[in-house]
Amino acid sequence: MPNIAHDPEHRLWVLSGPGSSYVLxxxxxxxxxxxxxxxxxxxxxxxxxxxxxQPGRRSFEDDADGTLDLxxxxxxxxxxxxVQVRFPDGVRDLEPQPAGEGLLYHEDxxxxxxxxADRHYPLTLEAHxxxxxxxxxxxxxxxxxHTGTEADGAITIVRADSATWVLPRLGEYRLSQVRGQxxxxxxxxxxxLPYGETVLTSRRGTTGHQSxxxxxxxxxxxxxxxxxxxxxALAWSGSWRLTAERMPTERVTLSAGxxxxxxxxxLLPGEELSTPVCAGAYTEGGFGAxxxxxxxxxxxxxxxxxxxxxxxxxxxxxxxEFDIDVTGQIALAEKAAALGAELFVMDxxxxxxxxxxxxxxxxxxxxxxxxxxGLAPLIDRVHELGMRxxxxxxxxxxxxxxxxxxxHPDWVLHHPHRRxxxxxxxxxxxxxxxxxxxxxxGRLDELLSKNAIDFLKWDMNRPFSEAGWPDxxxxxxxxxxxHVRNLYTLLxxxxxxHPHLRIESCSSGGGRLDLGILAHTDQxxxxxNTDAVDRVEIQHGFSQLYxxxxxxxxVTDSPNPYTGRSVPLDYRFHVAMNGxxxxxxxxxxxxxxxxxxxxxxxxxxxxxxxLVQLGEQYRLGPRHGGEPSAVQYLAPDGREMAVIALxxxxxxxxxxxxxxxxxxxxxxRYRDAATGVLHHxxxxxxxxxxxxxxxxxxxxxxxxxxxxxTP
Numbered sequence: 252m253p254n255i256a257h258d259p260e261h262r263l264w265v266l267s268g269p270g271s272s273y274v275l276x277x278x279x280x281x282x283x284x285x286x287x288x289x290x291x292x293x294x295x296x297x298x299x300x301x302x303x304x305q306p307g308r309r310s311f312e313d314d315a316d317g318t319l320d321l322x323x324x325x326x327x328x329x330x331x332x333x334v335q336v337r338f339p340d341g342v343r344d345l346e347p348q349p350a351g352e353g354l355l356y357h358e359d360x361x362x363x364x365x366x367x368a369d370r371h372y373p374l375t376l377e378a379h380x381x382x383x384x385x386x387x388x389x390x391x392x393x394x395x396x397h398t399g400t401e402a403d404g405a406i407t408i409v410r411a412d413s414a415t416w417v418l419p420r421l422g423e424y425r426l427s428q429v430r431g432q433x434x435x436x437x438x439x440x441x442x443x444l445p446y447g448e449t450v451l452t453s454r455r456g457t458t459g460h461q462s463x464x465x466x467x468x469x470x471x472x473x474x475x476x477x478x479x480x481x482x483x484a485l486a487w488s489g490s491w492r493l494t495a496e497r498m499p500t501e502r503v504t505l506s507a508g509x510x511x512x513x514x515x516x517x518l519l520p521g522e523e524l525s526t527p528v529c530a531g532a533y534t535e536g537g538f539g540a541x542x543x544x545x546x547x548x549x550x551x552x553x554x555x556x557x558x559x560x561x562x563x564x565x566x567x568x569x570x571x572e573f574d575i576d577v578t579g580q581i582a583l584a585e586k587a588a589a590l591g592a593e594l595f596v597m598d599x600x601x602x603x604x605x606x607x608x609x610x611x612x613x614x615x616x617x618x619x620x621x622x623x624x625g626l627a628p629l630i631d632r633v634h635e636l637g638m639r640x641x642x643x644x645x646x647x648x649x650x651x652x653x654x655x656x657x658x659h660p661d662w663v664l665h666h667p668h669r670r671x672x673x674x675x676x677x678x679x680x681x682x683x684x685x686x687x688x689x690x691x692x693g694r695l696d697e698l699l700s701k702n703a704i705d706f707l708k709w710d711m712n713r714p715f716s717e718a719g720w721p722d723x724x725x726x727x728x729x730x731x732x733x734h735v736r737n738l739y740t741l742l743x744x745x746x747x748x749h750p751h752l753r754i755e756s757c758s759s760g761g762g763r764l765d766l767g768i769l770a771h772t773d774q775x776x777x778x779x780n781t782d783a784v785d786r787v788e789i790q791h792g793f794s795q796l797y798x799x800x801x802x803x804x805x806v807t808d809s810p811n812p813y814t815g816r817s818v819p820l821d822y823r824f825h826v827a828m829n830g831x832x833x834x835x836x837x838x839x840x841x842x843x844x845x846x847x848x849x850x851x852x853x854x855x856x857x858x859x860x861x862l863v864q865l866g867e868q869y870r871l872g873p874r875h876g877g878e879p880s881a882v883q884y885l886a887p888d889g890r891e892m893a894v895i896a897l898x899x900x901x902x903x904x905x906x907x908x909x910x911x912x913x914x915x916x917x918x919x920r921y922r923d924a925a926t927g928v929l930h931h932x933x934x935x936x937x938x939x940x941x942x943x944x945x946x947x948x949x950x951x952x953x954x955x956x957x958x959x960x961t962p
Contacts, residue, residue, distance in 0.1 A: 253267075253361070254266065254267060254268075254360050254361045254382040254383070254384060255267075255354065255361045255363050255380075255382055256293075256294040256297075257294075258294055258297075258298055261276070261298055261301060262276060262277035263275065263276045263277075263286075263294075263297060263298060263301070264276075264363060264365075265292060265293075265294050265297045266363065266380055266382045266389060267291055267292075267382065268291075268382060268383070268384075268385075268386055268387035268388070268389070268532075269291075269384075269385065269386070269387060270290070270291055270387050270534075270535070271288075271289060271290060271291055271387040271532070271533040271534070272287060272288075272289070272290070272291045272292045272297070273285070273287070273288050273380075273389055273531075273533075274286040274287035274288075274292065274297045274300065275320055275365075275380075276300075276301070277349060278315075280315075281347070281348050281349055282315060282319055282321075283319065283320045283321040283365065283378070284315070284318050284319055284320060284417070285318060285319070285320040285415075285416070285417025286300045286301075286417075287300060287419070288416065288417060288418060288419060288481065288531075288533055289419055289479070289533055290533075290535075311327075312327060312329065313326060313327040313328045313329075314500065315328060316328050316329060316330035316498060316500070316502065317330055317417070317496065317498045317500060317502025317503065317504055318417055318502060319415065319417070320378075320415055320416075320417055321333070321334065321347070321367075321376075321378055321415065322334070322415055322504075322506075323335070323336075323344070323345040323346070323347055324343070324344055324345070325344030325345065325346060326344075330496060330498060330504070331415075331448055331494045331496045331504065331506055332410065333410065333411075333412035333414070333415040333506045333508065334376065334393070334395075334410060334411055334412065335408075335409040335410035335411075336374065336395075336406055336407065336408055336409060337406070337407040337409055337515075338372050338374075338406055338407075339403065339404035339405065339406070342372070343409075345369055345372075345374065345376075346369055346370045346371070347367035347368065347369060347370075347376055348367060348368060348369075348370055349365070349366070349367060350366040350367055350368040350375065351366040352364065352365050352366060353366075357381070357383075359383045359384060359385065360381065360382050360383035360384050361381075361382055362379060362380065362381040362382070363379070363380040363381075363382070364377055364378070364379050364380075365377070365378045365380075368398075372399075372403075372406070373397060373398040373399030373400075373403050373406075373520070374395065374396070374397060374398065374399075374406055374518075375395070375396045375398055376393060376394070376395050376396075377393065377394040377395075377396075378391070378393055379391060379392050379393070379394065383552070385551075386532075386544070386547065386548060386551070386552070387532050387533060387534060387544060388530050388531070388532045388544065388545070388548045388552070389530065389531050389532070390528045390529075390530045390552075391413055391414035391528065391529050391530070391531070392413045392414070392525065392526045392527060392528050392529065393411055393412075393413060393414075393525070393526045394523055394524070394525045394526075395408060395411060395518065395523060395524045396518075396522075396523040397518045397519060397520050397521060397522050397523070398520075399520045400520055401520055403520055405517040405518060405519050405520075406517075406518045407515050407516070407517055407518070408515060408516040408517075408518055408524055409515050410508065410510070411508055411509075411510070411516070411524060411526050412492075412494075412506045412507055412508030412526070412529070413485065413507060413508045413509070413526040413527055413528060413529035414483065414506070414507060414508075414529035414531065415504050415505070415506040416481070416483050416504060416505040416506070416531045417502075417504055418468060418481050418502075418503040418504065418505070420501055420502070421468075421469075421470040421503075422470060422501075423443070423470050423471040424443070424444040424468055424469075424470065424471070424497055424503055425441055425442065425443055425444060425468065425469050425470065425471040425473075426441070426442055426443075426444040426449060426466060426467070426468060426495055427439065427440070427441045427466065427467035427468070427469070427538070427795070428440050428451060428462065428463070428465070428466050428467075429462065429463050429465075429792040429793075429795065430461065430462060431460050431461060431462075431761075431789075431792075432460050432461060433460050433759055433760060433762070433779065434760060434778060434779050434780035434785075434813060435460075435778075435780065435785070435789070436460050436760060436761035436762075436764075436777070436778045436780075436789055436792075436793075437463065437761060437764075437777075437778075437789050437790075437792035437793040437795075438788055438789065438792050439788075439791060439792040439795060443471065444468065444495060444497050444503065445497065446497050446498070446499060447496070447497065448494050448495070448496045449494070449495045449496070449497075450492060450493070450494050451464070451466065451492070451493040451494075451495075452490075452491065452492040452493070452511055453489075453490050453491055453511070454490055454511045455490065455714030455715060456489055456490055456679070456714050456715030456718065456731060456734065457488065457489065457490075457711060457714055457715075457758055457762050457763050458487075458488055458489075458491070458758070458762060458763045458764055458765045458768070459714075459762060460759070460760065460761060460762045463764060463765065463796075464484060464485035464487060464491045464493055464507060464765055465482065465483065465484035465485070465493075465795075465796050466482065466483060466493055466495055466505055466507075467480050467481065467482040467538070467541060467795070468480070468481045468482070468495070468503065468505065469481070469538075473537050473538060474537050474538070475537050475538055475539045475870055476536065476537045476539055476540075476913070477536070477537045478535070478536075478537050478538075479533065479534070479535050480533075480534050480535075480537065480538060480540070480541040481505070481531075481532075481533050482531065482532055482534070482541055482545070482796075483505050483507055483529055483530065483531040483532075484507075484529070484530050484531075484545070484765075484766055484796060485507040485508070485509070485527060485528075485529045485765065485766070485767075486527050486528040486529070486530065486553075486765060486766035486767040486770065487509045487527040487735065487765060487767045488735050488738070488739075488763050488765050488767040488768040489509060489510075489731055489732065489734065489735035490509065490510055490511040490514065490731055491507070491508070491509050491510070491511070492507070492508060492510065492511050492512075493505065493506070493507040494506045494507070505531075507529045508526060508527075508529070509526060509527055509732060509735075510731060510732065511731075514728045514731050515728055516726075516728065516729060516732065517725070517726040517728075517729070527767055528766070530548065530766065532544055532545070532548075538795065539868075539869055539870060539913075541795075542794060542795050542796065542868065542870075543867055543868060543869075545795075545796045545797070545798075546797070546798035546799075546800075546867075546868060549766070549769060549797060549798050549800075549801065550798060550800060550865070553766055553769050553770050554769060554770070554773065554800070554801070555746065555770070555771070555772075555773065556753070556773060557800075558865075559773070560800075560860050560861060560864050560865065561773065561774055561800065561801075561831040561864060562592075562593035562594040562639065563591060563592050563593050563594070563832050563833065563834070563853055563856065563857070564592060564593070564594040564595070564596055564641065564706075564803075564831075564832075564833040564834070565583070565584075565587035565590070565592040565594070565595050565596065565638075565833065565834045565835070565838075566596045566598055566708070566805065566833060566834075566835045567580060567583050567595075567596065567597050567598050568598035568599065568643075568835060569781075569807055569808065569812055569835045569836060569837060570583055570835075570836065570837035570838065570839065571583070571598075571600070571837075572599075572600065573599065573600040573605065573606050573607055573608075574600075575597070575600040575601060575621055576621040576622070577621065577622050577623075577624075577628055577629050580597055580629050581628075581629060581632050582839070583595075583838060583839070584629070584632060584633050584636055584638065585632075585636065586838040586839070586841075586846070587638070587834065587838065588636035588637060588638055589846065589850065590834065590838075590846065590849050590850045590853050591850055591853035591854055591857070592638060592834060592853070593637075593638055593639065594638055594639045594640075594641055594705070594706055595633045595636075595638045595639070595640055595641065596640075596641035596642070596643065596706060596708055597629070597640075597641070597642055597643065598643040598708070599643050599645075599710075600621075601617060601618060601621065601622065601626070601642070601643075602614060602615055602616055602617060602618060603615075603616060603618060603653065603654070604618070604652070604653075605618065608650075608675060608676055609650060609652055609676035610650050610652040610653065610676075611650060611652070611653055612645060612648050612649055612650040612653055612676075612677060613648070613649035613650060613653040613654070613655030613656060613680070614653050614654050614655055615644065615646075615694050615695070615698055625701075625702070626642075626702045626704075627702065627703075630702060630703050630704070631703075634703065639705035639706060640703065640704055640705050640706070641704070641705060641706030641707065641708060641755075642698075642702075642704050642706070642707055642708070643707075643708045643710060644695070644698075644707055644708070644709060644710065645709075645710040645711065645712060646680075646691050646694075646695060646709065646741075647679060647680050647682055647691075647711050647734075647738070648677045648678070648679060648680065648711070648712060648713065649662070649663060649677065649678055649679075649680055650676055650677060650678075651671075651673065651676070651678065652676075656678070661721075661722075662680055662681060662684065662686075662687050663678040663679060663680055663681060664678070664679045664680075664681050664715055664716070664717055664718050664719060664720070664730070665678075665717050665719050665721070666717050666719035666721070667719070667721050669717055669719070670717070671717060672716045672717060674713040674714075674716070675712055675713055677712060677713050679713065679715055679716075681720055681730060681734070682733075682734045682737045682738055682741070683720065683729065683730035683732075683733035683734045683737060684720070685737075688737040688740070688741060691741060692741055692744055692745070695741075695745060696744075696745065696748060696749075699745065699748075699749050699752065700749075704752070705751060705752065705753065706752070706753050706754070706755070707752065707753075707754045707755070708755045708757055708776070709742075709754050709755065709756055709757060709772070710757040710758065710759075711757070711758040711759075711762070711763055712758065712759045713759075714762075715731075718730060718731065735767070738771075739767070739770075739771050742754060742771040742772065743771055746771075753773045753774075754771075754772040754773055755772065755773065755774050755775065755776055755803060756768045756769075756772040756774070756775045756776070757775070757776035758776075759779060760776060760777065760778040760779035760780065761775065761776065761777050761778050761789075761793075763775075764777075764793075764797065769797075769801060773801070774800075774801045774802070774803055774831050775797075775801055775802065775803060776803045777789060777790065777793055777802050777803055777804060777830065779813070780813050780814070781805045781806075781807040781811060781812075781813065781835060782811040782813060782814040782816050782818070783806075783811075783818045783822055783823045783826040783827070783949070784814075784816060784818060784899060784949070785814065786804065786826050786827075787826060787880075787897060787899070790802065790804065790826070790829055790830065791870070794868060794870065794882075798864075798868070799829055799830045799831070799863050799864055799868060799884070800831070800864040800865060801831070802829070802830030802831060803830060803831050803833055804826070804827040804828075804829060804830035804831060804832060804833060805827060805833040805834060805835040806820075806823045806824050806827045806832075806833070806834050806835065806836060806849070806852075807823070807834075807835045807836045808836040808837055808840070809823065818949050819947075819949050820845055820848055820849065820852075821848070821852070821951055822897070822949040822950070822951045824849070824852040824856075825852075825895050825896075825897060825951035825952070825953055826897065826951070828852070828855075828856050828859075828863065828895055828953060829863065829882055829895055830863070831864070832853070832856045832860075834849070834853075855953055855955075858924070858955060859884070859893035859953065859955050861886075862884040862885070862886055862891065862892060862893040863884045863893060865887070866884040866885050866886050866887065866892070866893075867884070867885045867886075867887065867914065868882060868883070868884055869882070869883040869884075869885065869912075869913040869914065870882055871883055871894075871910055871911070871912070871913070872896075872910055878898070878907070878908060879896045879897060879898040879907050879908075879910060879942055879944065879950075880896070880897055880898075881894055881895060881896035881897065881910050882894070882895050883912055883913060885913075885914055885915075889914070889915070889916060889958065890957065890958045891955070891956060891957040891958060892912070892915075892921075892955075892956050893953065893954070893955050893956075894910070894912065894940060894953070894954045894956070895951070895952075895953050895954075896910060896942050896944065896951060896952050896954070897950075897951045898944055898948075898949075898950045898951070899948065899949060900948045900949075901944075901946055901947075901948065901950070907942045907944050908939065909938055909939030909940055909941045909942065910939045910940045910942060911935070911936060911937065911938070911939040911940075912935045912936060912939065912940055913936070915932040915935055915936055916932050916958070917931075917932045917933040917936060918932060918933070919931075919932040919958050919959070920932065920958070920959040920961075921935065921956040921957065921958055921959060922956065922957050922958075922959045923954060923955070923956060924955040924956070924957055925954075925955065929959060930956065940954065940956075
């Protein structure tokens, strides 16, 4: 069966991946319904769904609520409407009628386009569904167009969710999401889905630390390895809203889009509004299978350079903070190279008057006092040591105490007659302004052209406030969208002009993490909290949707500079090995024994990096009760794997149980690369991998297993 099958007589479409189908149907009232989202169906099987009783109208409600794939409000419908508009004469309801359909063909699949036009007003709407042959992830977005003339005036788009996903009846519903705050991001949260609308959102202009634009639904019985899971994720790096609605009729929808109340968008004649992609997937095999599907989606369809393995980096921030100069940075670089680091990143404090966090931000010129000959001497030495060179920047921000702000105080987000709230002594540049975007591109392009910079740590340390644009030609709200779009364009232009450049997205840690920013960068900074014990929880939630290939994870000093907790070096390294390994401690204070041990861990990570960053991830073991938990990384061909096991505390003197592994060949044998011990696949699957962990708290190990080829 093709990716998209169509029955014109019944006005029905079946969108299918390898293991699932999403079925659409235009009913007699020209409403687009979601008939099925679940196991794969043939076209005939999907058509047979029409013989089942369809919702009818009751006296005080429309039973179509909770079944509409495209809900535009109006009539007797009162569920969450993904598309809401206001016409110049005050009419709010959109009444779409079918206006055609089409298919767009891509190398890896097909895209269905369903077109609608309002029955009276000059507004059209296209619903796009992109289906690929090798994945069950469906990508959706909308395009709204004002087809009228100047006399028709502007149409206000109140809400334009990229997609509304219609779930089947499950009997019970459980919502999975992540919650958090600064230094406590992506903590997994699973709760029964209450009746009514559950809204996840960010009103901050960024993705946010407090939540993340994805959700998963199951029937309350799924676990890591069993059960069906429905999920969706929004590819957007600004304000967003995701609404999970459970109705008294036991219908459930997930609807996600950019923007937040009360932000609106004015659509002028001839203009169009294209929403970001909202991707969705149905999977079987529990939350682990859902995560692996999303990991493959990020690697295969989202990242610019998915095949690349990210280098081991060293970052200077925690060693020096603002006490920075060329001599000290070279000394750190030499120590980092001795550990086996492949990328040296100089953090904040290298530019302008930036000797503290209240000055210089926006003046992207090397400090003549600290770098009298510019950055070249440091960069040259880093390259001589065999490492790439990276630099911290925060281009979207400005200190009031800066040459940039003194020259252009109107370039920041602000309202007339209102104070300009500073956070971290910063204000937000209005990147939605074309002149600001052009200036910023020119300044960064010059910095990259004059210096052999391989990597940018692109930070964004505060949310929007006083989000005004006084000279915005009557529509200041568009800054919420245009800022993000211009950010994407800026990143893409810099990458195109400097093809060797790689970029890390950072926002006070994990404040800008989403499928949108990942299409324009190479990795993300997970959290400013580098405490290894806290990171286990943060990284577990992170892995629900995002792969290890993009997760920056550092080994820093002990006691930890944020939490004050002391944790052994081995445990710190093993936790960080679950992502893109980095080192951020003050190496000048590390003992020779610590340096030697760290070098051993870096070498060990490099031997399994291809598995961690590009393999299939399986989360193993309980995460409570003192017993070890682990993550298994399996090569795509199944020939080798890495297992990283962690135990926070040993309780009651109990021995650590063996850890059952997943997805192995039962008849094969697997050799421990370090000890040469052979394990039978069937035994590893059932009885597990024996762990030899120290008796102390914060014990850990890395095991590298290779499928034995001996007859």
